[in-house]
Amino acid sequence: MTDEQVNPAQDYVVRIEVVRWAIDTLTNRRIHPFFLAYLYLHGLTPDEDDPAPVNPVWGDLSKYLAMPGGPPRKPYYRPFFQEVSRPERYWLNVNLAGSYAPSSLRQVPKRIVDVSDDGNFQLKENSAELVLEYLLYDKPAPLLALSAFMLRNYGFKSDDGIPSAWDLCSAFLTEFNFQHGENSLLAGDAAWIFDADYPPLPVANIFEPMGTQN
Known part of the structure; x- marks a missing residue:
């Protein structure tokens, strides 16, 4: 050649x-902020039809969210929130792991995932239907x-x-x-x-x- x-x-x-x-x-x-976590957890799940527990490293989300120009100590940008009128909530601080720690999860995320005592996350079997209802508001x-x-x-x-x-x-x-x-x-x-x-x-x-x- x-x-x-x-x-x-x-x-x-x-x-x-x-x-x-x-x-x-x-x-x-209007998109619930936990939708970002759902995408990441789905990416870690080998089989969406039979979801197994996974051990997320939340800092890995930084490669998708890092963006210049934010407020001090908020280097990450997530362009959605459940309240469209609150754009200040789009910027996230450096502690991504703290944002998604089991102790930080509220009622809505717990409709989508189960969390074990050792910190593993497991998508519920019908997670997509639940995501559409609770994270994407149908x-x-x-x-x-x-x-x-x-x-x-x-x-x-x-x-x-x-x-x-x-x-x-x-x-x-x-x-x-x-x-x-x-x-x-x-x-x-x-x-x-x-x-x-x-x-x-x-x-x-x-x-x-x-x-x-x-």
Whole structure:
């Protein structure tokens, strides 16, 4: 193979305009803050149909939430809360583990998970139905907006043109261990709690080549 025949894959990232759109979309939705913990616990659970106890390391959430520009000693940003009119609750302090410690769990989270004496968390068998009712208030979460925010710092490699919206959503579903197929096909828990439709985006392409950001 000659050098001319080599076609290296291009690295892409989510455009900043899409991240801003995602934040606007999420902050205008009523979503219980424990939904973030649910996503993480789902990602740790090998089989959503037969959930086993898992031992979360809550500090791992920092890679999804770290954002500059917050108030002092609040380096993490979670763009949703159960009260839309309280944006000050979107910023979190450095103690993520304390936020999700068993002793800190209130009534709503305990509807979704069981916690053992040794600190293991186990999703209830019908957790997706419970999440839709108690964490999403019977309105499925916007999948593309969640994907764009949570994976905003990830790189996407493609040798077949600019990745699509479904490429981003599929990566998110894989990241958090949700069942899915192709072409916006959701299955299992994902079909209960995510809405794959989305309003018009501010730009034509969700991604841009890495290294071209302003």
